[in-house]
Amino acid sequence: MLRGAFIGFGNVAANGHMPGWLSRNDVRIVAATDGVPARRQAFLEACRDGRWYDSVDDLLSGETLDFVDVCTPPGSHAALIKRALDAGLHVLCEKPLVTQMADAEAVAAASARAGRVVHVVHNWLHAPVCLKISALIAEGAIGAVRSVSWRTLRTQPAVAATSEGGQNWRVDPAMAGGGILFDHGWHALCCVARWAGAPRGVAALLETRRFHEWPLEDTATLDLDLPFGKGRIFLTWTASERSNHIGIEGELGQINAVGDKVTLKSKSSERSFACPPSLSEGSHHPDWFVGVADDFVAAVTGRGSSNIDEAVLCARLVDLAQRSGAAGGARLSLGE
Incomplete structure (x- = not known):
């Protein structure tokens, strides 16, 4: 015990x-x-x-x-x-x-x-949608991953518990580290690295599109140099809906995830899998925590x-994205 x-x-x-x-x-x-x-x-x-x-x-x-x-x-x-x-x-x-x-x-x-x-x-690696994607990639359903597209759309930052009258810590850079890049970028980078290998470089655009009262980004676009291709992660708190979209291209086919549905396409067939709940449903996910x-x-x-090495990789990629954003979107390699 x-x-x-x-x-x-x-x-x-x-x-x-x-x-x-x-x-x-x-x-x-x-x-x-x-x-x-x-x-x-x-x-x-x-x-x-x-x-x-x-x-x-x-x-x-x-x-x-x-x-x-x-x-x-x-x-x-x-x-x-x-x-x-x-x-x-x-x-x-x-x-x-x-x-x-x-x-x-x-x-x-x-x-x-x-x-x-x-x-x-x-x-998020233990969400049904992501577990199905991981299984399909592991069994070679699409061959080697050539590209990954990830979109997280949210209408605002998630609400965090505060003391009475306190500010949501997610919009305080001293406590959160940054905006949506820290809040959702860790989820996306962890999954992309698991599926396609550790990115070798990042070019990032960090924007404040709507929430100008907070000194951090509400939108982030990351272009990734993957071991065998390219990746793009788009994250925003300024959308009109909550949704997630994942697209993965491989040498033998592709995987798409929208809502709670994962679709596997190849030259000869197409299969769909229901994997509820969707990635945008809820915030605390006690069922995902079990894994x-x-x-x-x-x-x-x-x-x-432990997954400490994976976490350090995510920290490096987030740091690289912040420095790239500060440099106007310059492409930086993981070794820099």
Whole structure:
């Protein structure tokens, strides 16, 4: 039985992670802390036998734990992960891992020194749509991937839990790291890299099309140099609808995903698969978290491996995209 505790108990912890942990018989959540005292009641209602602590220090000194589940705004991740590793604990951390490239490298090094797992919540890989795409690519249904097109359309940033009168942390660059590039870019880059291999270069255009009251981008376009072709990721908070569209071209066929439907086309046939729910349905995805929890527990118990290398790659690509955007869309290679 692994004993875990939450650091941060906002929307994603309460509505995404907690139901997933409660569905397991090999993990027990025993405690939580959050900088917003009002979240105490929500945690104690969800975890009847749990204990609440007013600070991270009190939590780490007051409990015997195997891991912490970090669900705080991204700007706090690096310091919290370090404190947990120093306490000898494994760490599950919400995406993005960190907001600075140097912190990503430092976290990976600290994890290796401590001999403890740091695993990032890349839950979209466990969405039914993405699981079907991964399976089709793995079985060679379209051969080698030659191009990937990814579009995420949203009408506004997702709402984050705040203290009374507080600002949504997703629109605060100090806490979020950036705009939609950090919020949805991690999902897209993680999936594209899994399906087509690590991009070798990025050219990015970062725009503020509508939400000029916030000092960050609400739209991002990334052109990727993939190992065997090209990729494009388009992300925006300024659309008139919520939707996701994925198109993947291979040497033997193509895969398209719209809504909850995945279509496989080849020269001789076409097949469609229903994979509900769609990627744009909901925000917390407790059912997708189940797969994340499986991977994390496997890594902690020696039956699997952490995804820290994948997370560091995403951090590098996001950093590269930010620098490319600042340079007017210059194409930068991963080695720069």
